[in-house]
Amino acid sequence: MSNNADNFELLNDIDLFVIDFSTIANLNSTDVFDELVNFWVNHRKSVAVTRDFYENYDVIIQCRNEEQKRIANYVVSTLETLKGSNLLKYFSNQTRPGDLIEKLHKNPRVCFVYYKYSEFAENVCDYEQNLMAKAIVLNASGELIVCTDKDAIWTESFNRIDKSVIGDGFFKNSYIPTTGDYVKTRDGERYHLTSTIGAGGEGTVYDCQKEGIGDGTDYVVKIYHKGQLNKLRLKKLMIMETKKVDFNGVSWPEKLIYSEKGEPVGYIMKKIKGKPLSAIFSSDEDVLKEFPYWTRENVLWVIIEVLKKIQYLHLFGIIVGDLRLRNIIIDQQGNVSLCDIDSCQINDLPCPAGFPDFTAPEIYNIEFGKKLRTYRNENFACSVVLFKLLFCGLHPYDQIDGADSIQMDINRKKFPYPQCGTYGLEKVPWGPYKGIWKHLPIQYQMFLYNMFKVGERYSVIEMIIMTQTYYNFLYKYKSYYYFVNDITFETEDIDDLD
Amino acid sequence: MNQWERVTAGDFSKSTRKRLPICFCIDASGSMMAPTSSQKTRMQELNEAFGKFMGAMKTNEDVAASADISIVTFGGEPEILQPFAPIKDMIVPEIRPVQYSVTPLGEAIQVGLKLLEVRKDAYKKRGMKYFQPWLVVFTDGEPEGPNAAENMEIAIRQTTELERNNKLVVFNIGIGSDVNFDILKRLSVKREKAISVDETNLDGLFNFLGASSDSIVNNSDNTDILYGKETVAKGEEIDISEWTI
Numbered sequence: 001m002s003n004n005a006d007n008f009e010l011l012n013d014i015d016l017f018v019i020d021f022s023t024i025a026n027l028n029s030t031d032v033f034d035e036l037v038n039f040w041v042n043h044r045k046s047v048a049v050t051r052d053f054y055e056n057y058d059v060i061i062q063c064r065n066e067e068q069k070r071i072a073n074y075v076v077s078t079l080e081t082l083k084g085s086n087l088l089k090y091f092s093n094q095t096r097p098g099d100l101i102e103k104l105h106k107n108p109r110v111c112f113v114y115y116k117y118s119e120f121a122e123n124v125c126d127y128e129q130n131l132m133a134k135a136i137v138l139n140a141s142g143e144l145i146v147c148t149d150k151d152a153i154w155t156e157s158f159n160r161i162d163k164s165v166i167g168d169g170f171f172k173n174s175y176i177p178t179t180g181d182y183v184k185t186r187d188g189e190r191y192h193l194t195s196t197i198g199a200g201g202e203g204t205v206y207d208c209q210k211e212g213i214g215d216g217t218d219y220v221v222k223i224y225h226k227g228q229l230n231k232l233r234l235k236k237l238m239i240m241e242t243k244k245v246d247f248n249g250v251s252w253p254e255k256l257i258y259s260e261k262g263e264p265v266g267y268i269m270k271k272i273k274g275k276p277l278s279a280i281f282s283s284d285e286d287v288l289k290e291f292p293y294w295t296r297e298n299v300l301w302v303i304i305e306v307l308k309k310i311q312y313l314h315l316f317g318i319i320v321g322d323l324r325l326r327n328i329i330i331d332q333q334g335n336v337s338l339c340d341i342d343s344c345q346i347n348d349l350p351c352p353a354g355f356p357d358f359t360a361p362e363i364y365n366i367e368f369g370k371k372l373r374t375y376r377n378e379n380f381a382c383s384v385v386l387f388k389l390l391f392c393g394l395h396p397y398d399q400i401d402g403a404d405s406i407q408m409d410i411n412r413k414k415f416p417y418p419q420c421g422t423y424g425l426e427k428v429p430w431g432p433y434k435g436i437w438k439h440l441p442i443q444y445q446m447f448l449y450n451m452f453k454v455g456e457r458y459s460v461i462e463m464i465i466m467t468q469t470y471y472n473f474l475y476k477y478k479s480y481y482y483f484v485n486d487i488t489f490e491t492e493d494i495d496d497l498d
Numbered sequence: 499m500n501q502w503e504r505v506t507a508g509d510f511s512k513s514t515r516k517r518l519p520i521c522f523c524i525d526a527s528g529s530m531m532a533p534t535s536s537q538k539t540r541m542q543e544l545n546e547a548f549g550k551f552m553g554a555m556k557t558n559e560d561v562a563a564s565a566d567i568s569i570v571t572f573g574g575e576p577e578i579l580q581p582f583a584p585i586k587d588m589i590v591p592e593i594r595p596v597q598y599s600v601t602p603l604g605e606a607i608q609v610g611l612k613l614l615e616v617r618k619d620a621y622k623k624r625g626m627k628y629f630q631p632w633l634v635v636f637t638d639g640e641p642e643g644p645n646a647a648e649n650m651e652i653a654i655r656q657t658t659e660l661e662r663n664n665k666l667v668v669f670n671i672g673i674g675s676d677v678n679f680d681i682l683k684r685l686s687v688k689r690e691k692a693i694s695v696d697e698t699n700l701d702g703l704f705n706f707l708g709a710s711s712d713s714i715v716n717n718s719d720n721t722d723i724l725y726g727k728e729t730v731a732k733g734e735e736i737d738i739s740e741w742t743i
Contacts, residue, residue, distance in 0.1 A: 282514055392514060393513075
């Protein structure tokens with residue numbers, strides 16, 4: 001690996017290295033990182049981290065993959081040692097990578113360090129022609145690539161769709177396993193399909209038992225219908241096998257499943273129980289029927305939990321794509337899980353599905369399977385999920401005398417709520433929604449207004465911080481007001497918000 | 499104000515789901531009393547199948563939360579048997595044929611379209627979103643009565659125009675062998691031919707309608723599937739050994 005060290009010498013004139021957390025999440029070992037740190041220490045280079053670096057760190061240490069946690073802890077403690085020699089800079093008010101890149105991209109003495117498929121990479125690519133800064137890009141095989149000019153950065157960071165998997169055609173399957181059959185993984189574990197849990201347009205989900213272990217497992221197997229396993233699906237599942245995604249509430253396709261004949265037929269994932277959010281967040285009555293003792297705090301907690309899972313997936317270059325309430329499951333304790341992730345966009349393989357309500361205006365009318373989604377697109381979907389959960393399933397653009405289709409109102413940004421305050425709600429639909437709006441803190445109202453009227457795209461981390469602040473505020477005042485949902489909030493009450 | 503233009507808050511559920519308005523226009527003319535091979539009348543067969551269908555729609559959580567139903571019958575003259583209401587708490591009314599009556603098909607369709615229009619306006623006024631409305635027409639004959647032909651032409655003009663602009667989904671269904679399929683077909687420009695069903699196999703038809711509503715509510719506004727343009731796996735079979743990653 002001395003190769004890397006030589007390459008780093010090309011960056012001798014750099015004053016400041018900005019490191020994005022996606023680099024750390026996708027490291028295969030700490031060796032590569034050590035070389036980089038050695039270079040920094042030997043040449044006394046400054047390293048900058050932002051607030052979202054630590055927000056991401058907080059999420060990654062909650063995952064179930066010990067190796068990932070070990071690497072993250074190692075990196076963060078190594079960076080801490082740089083503090084002693086005054087080499088570490090911390091930008092505490094930067095929560096969106098785009099802001100920092102905007103400030104620094106014209107500076108040739110700055111170097112960005114990030115993962116090829118990260119949101120950071122996407123933001124760097126926004127400055128295509130004006131880019132003067134340099135970059136170290138971690139690619140999919142875990143190597144650090146030094147890029148000293150904008151063309152090299154573009155080649156390493158801009159993602160094009162993998163054309164080899166596009167097009168019609170599906171794999172020949174001589175036999176589709178069903179209840180009672182045995183299936184196996186690549187490494188020879190055998191599973192017995194015991195009963196059907198559910199069937200959909202793509203395949204059937206089975207309960208399974210691992211051979212040799214008497215009781216049932218925490219896993220279920222999804223077997224695709226004949227004609228459903230195409231090149232895109234298979235390649236995606238093969239990449240998914242190699243990603244070490246393991247997080248509470250993410251039913252990740254862990255391993256490919258083969259029939260007894262050795263043909264791939266499906267995949268295995270963790271079992272999740274509960275109801276889809278779409279069944280519960282469909283009116284205020286439905287929410288209270290399922291969770292009679294819930295207050296606003298519980299709803300905010302659900303929003304934060306959903307967003308954290310998306311934030312975790314984003315770290316690995318995974319874009320959920322077909323994000324919608326129906327693909328999120330909630331159990332009786334209020335724990336949420338993402339399901340149906342086998343369709344997600346991973347690296348350069350697109351997600352072929354999408355639902356109009358959650359589709360960003362800039363990708364309206366495109367064929368999803370033929371274009372890669374961006375993090376910007378996904379952030380829009382996240383903001384719709386956030387709003388829908390907050391408003392008992394109401395879409396942000398639902399309104400009186402709205403257009404014929406929701407897409408038209410999305411495109412025109414016809415948001416029926418005011419910038420802040422309680423006036424100008426004439427277009428808000430019938431129901432308890434005016435009340436919900438009126439009880440939001442002014443900062444939160446403006447946050448929603450900026451998202452849906454002004455068209456600002458907040459990052460997932462910003463949405464989490466905003467919602468967390470609102471949550472903390474409610475929690476803080478809980479002891480003073482018994483009916484915490486019935487009070488209106490004054491501006492000066494929230495001192496935590498910038 | 500006409501009977502069908504009175505809309506009150508009680509007609510709507512509080513659900514934030516996108517609504518799917520469905521208007522059934524059902525033939526209740528004298529010919530529906532014709533016996534079938536299973537010793538029942540056509541109307542009895544239809545009532546049974548319709549009842550089962552509504553039961554199935556109610557048990558499908560997603561559809562039950564979305565579908566709003568109305569029923570217009572036509573035997574002698576068009577009648578609004580069931581004004582629009584959420585399917586959730588609807589009691590399925592029995593449809594009774596009118597003896598020796600004619601078939602005012604065109605008039606009934608016009609009434610149905612008016613109902614859908616009023617319903618759409620009501621959604622808009624309340625800020626509710628909706629899927630494109632469905633008009634489901636059942637008949638076992640052809641337009642009859644005073645000015646039947648003229649009224650049918652008006653109805654055809656209205657449905658085809660709405661359908662072309664993607665503002666209506668039409669199911670034109672003929673039961674039995676006495677149907678004038680030529681005129682029934684003209685109600686839709688997207689459907690290659692009218693749907694023809696055997697009077698003893700109405701369950702199959704209603705299963706198709708149920709599956710269609712489920713796919714619309716859960717997937718999207720893509721109505722291709724409703725017109726039989728199936729979205730099955732495309733292309734050739736590939737041998738896995740011939741493909742390298």
